[in-house]
Amino acid sequence: MTSTVEAPPGSRVQLRLLAGSNDGRLDSHLAQHGRLPAFDTSQVIGMARDAGLTGRGGAGFPLWRKLSAVAAAGRPAVVIGNGAEGEPASGKDRALLTYAPNLVLDGLQLAASGTRSAVLYAPLGAHRALRELIDARRGAGLDRVPVRLVAAPDAFVAGEESAAAAAVAGRAAVPADKLVRITESGPGGAPMLVQNVETLAHLAMIARYGPGWFRAAGTPDEPGTFLATVSGAVAAPGVVEAGYGVALGDLVAAAGGATAPLRSVLVGGYHGGWVPADAALPVSRAALTPYGISPGAGVIVALPRTACGLLETARIAGCLADQVAGQCGPCVNGLPRLASTLSDLAHRRARPGLPAEVDRLARLVTGRGACRHPDGTARLVLSALRAFEADVAAHLAGRCLAEEGQR
Amino acid sequence: MNRLHVDWTACDGRGLCAELLPELLVEDEWGYPAPRGEMSVPPALEPAARQAVDRCPALALKLTRVSAGRAPGSS
Numbered sequence: 158m159t160s161t162v163e164a165p166p167g168s169r170v171q172l173r174l175l176a177g178s179n180d181g182r183l184d185s186h187l188a189q190h191g192r193l194p195a196f197d198t199s200q201v202i203g204m205a206r207d208a209g210l211t212g213r214g215g216a217g218f219p220l221w222r223k224l225s226a227v228a229a230a231g232r233p234a235v236v237i238g239n240g241a242e243g244e245p246a247s248g249k250d251r252a253l254l255t256y257a258p259n260l261v262l263d264g265l266q267l268a269a270s271g272t273r274s275a276v277l278y279a280p281l282g283a284h285r286a287l288r289e290l291i292d293a294r295r296g297a298g299l300d301r302v303p304v305r306l307v308a309a310p311d312a313f314v315a316g317e318e319s320a321a322a323a324a325v326a327g328r329a330a331v332p333a334d335k336l337v338r339i340t341e342s343g344p345g346g347a348p349m350l351v352q353n354v355e356t357l358a359h360l361a362m363i364a365r366y367g368p369g370w371f372r373a374a375g376t377p378d379e380p381g382t383f384l385a386t387v388s389g390a391v392a393a394p395g396v397v398e399a400g401y402g403v404a405l406g407d408l409v410a411a412a413g414g415a416t417a418p419l420r421s422v423l424v425g426g427y428h429g430g431w432v433p434a435d436a437a438l439p440v441s442r443a444a445l446t447p448y449g450i451s452p453g454a455g456v457i458v459a460l461p462r463t464a465c466g467l468l469e470t471a472r473i474a475g476c477l478a479d480q481v482a483g484q485c486g487p488c489v490n491g492l493p494r495l496a497s498t499l500s501d502l503a504h505r506r507a508r509p510g511l512p513a514e515v516d517r518l519a520r521l522v523t524g525r526g527a528c529r530h531p532d533g534t535a536r537l538v539l540s541a542l543r544a545f546e547a548d549v550a551a552h553l554a555g556r557c558l559a560e561e562g563q564r
Numbered sequence: 565m566n567r568l569h570v571d572w573t574a575c576d577g578r579g580l581c582a583e584l585l586p587e588l589l590v591e592d593e594w595g596y597p598a599p600r601g602e603m604s605v606p607p608a609l610e611p612a613a614r615q616a617v618d619r620c621p622a623l624a625l626k627l628t629r630v631s632a633g634r635a636p637g638s639s
Contacts, residue, residue, distance in 0.1 A: 334571040336626060485572035490594040521592060524599075527573045 179256035186259035208368035214353030240279035241309035241316030249384035264357025313480035332528035374400035387412035389459035406436025425453030428533025430540030470541035471503035491522035574624035
């Protein structure tokens with residue numbers, strides 16, 4: 158699944174987390190990286206801050222600030238490594254837990270320094286191998302804090318921070334209201350720190366090689382590498398690693414290159430947005446802000462020119478509407494309506510005011526849920542209206558540019 | 565200034581809040597409150613806002629003090 162393609166000269170494609178033997182074994186891990194040096198909580202916070210490490214689960218929040226919030230709570234926290242990866246187009250957390258699980262477990266120990274309880278929240282299918290590894294590490298005296306495995310359900314919202322916290326507390330893995338921050342008091346009362354597994358793996362590398370080394374990749378404002386899952390019209394879909402600011406074309410090239418001329422590229426996953434298939438476009442928060450998106454969890458989907466962006470977006474919106482947790486009225490009612498209205502447009506069931514209705518529904522659901530599922534869905538749909546403006550006009554006239562392009 | 569907060573996991577769209585606070589809230593087509601604009605409560609509307617909070621049958625509406633820095637949504 159990892160890329161074996163040589164990076165083009167000058168490219169930011171660069172393997173770090175996935176640079177080893179990728180066999181998941183403890184002996185290979187120790188041979189490559191050695192044992193994890195010991196750090197106390199304030200040192201871990203300091204190195205995360207100096208490195209500028211941000212969360213790799215999608216939101217991109219600075220790790221050190223969350224670590225500080227949990228430390229300030231003054232009570233023993235539960236630290237959760239989040240490998241749920243509910244996003245269907247993402248495979249990087251699963252790849253990481255398969256190929257470099259020891260980096261994740263090292264990072265979990267670092268984040269859990271000063272606490273007594275660590276959890277790895279991961280799909281059940283990964284548990285057997287992880288259980289063996291956790292036991293082996295404990296037997297080798299590597300891990301001070303015991304690690305408990307909790308099963309992450311295969312659902313889009315199960316990886317959301319408060320959903321992960323709920324699952325770890327023995328409740329249903331659905332998002333909760335955010336009035337009380339879980340870093341102060343999670344479900345069950347203890348402060349909780351939820352970090353994406355990739356973030357933890359980067360922390361394990363920073364602990365060994367230093368914040369300066371970490372900053373040698375990426376941009377000054379967005380340091381380090383990230384894992385990208387590249388799929389769609391590419392020859393070798395899979396997980397690649399690159400510094401932030403990597404050119405979109407270099408990521409596509411690292412996944413074997415495009416198999417067809419591209420119409421557009423979905424960046425940031427099902428809660429992300431469409432950008433032009435511009436090979437030079439840097440994949441960074443700074444460069445993607447004009448499109449209303451961020452690199453998110455590193456999902457890249459290449460859409461060929463023969464495919465209709467409205468149809469593809471309607472398909473994804475339908476998936477997202479099916480994946481509502483069922484708790485919040487505006488999301489439960491609004492997402493299916495939004496998806497079906499967009500589907501009418503995508504299937505050329507034109508009626509007056511159809512694009513305006515899609516736009517209205519997207520804005521209506523935004524900000525009105527316990528989690529960002531409605532917001533992310535709306536963001537994707539609104540980006541499609543912008544990116545495929547000519548397609549919208551054609552569909553209203555009963556035509557489809559993708560179909561006509563095929564002839 | 566205080567701010568209205570809706571716990572959407574608790575709200576079941578009874579619609580009382582939009583009736584008591586029409587200046588700030590409007591019902592959407594499913595009966596759930598939608599903000600007209602900002603959710604911050606001007607001092608003049610503070611009593612009505614408190615009444616709406618107290619009467620919410622689902623205890624889903626809350627008044628929170630506006631403070632700097634919001635919690636991150638996810639990692």
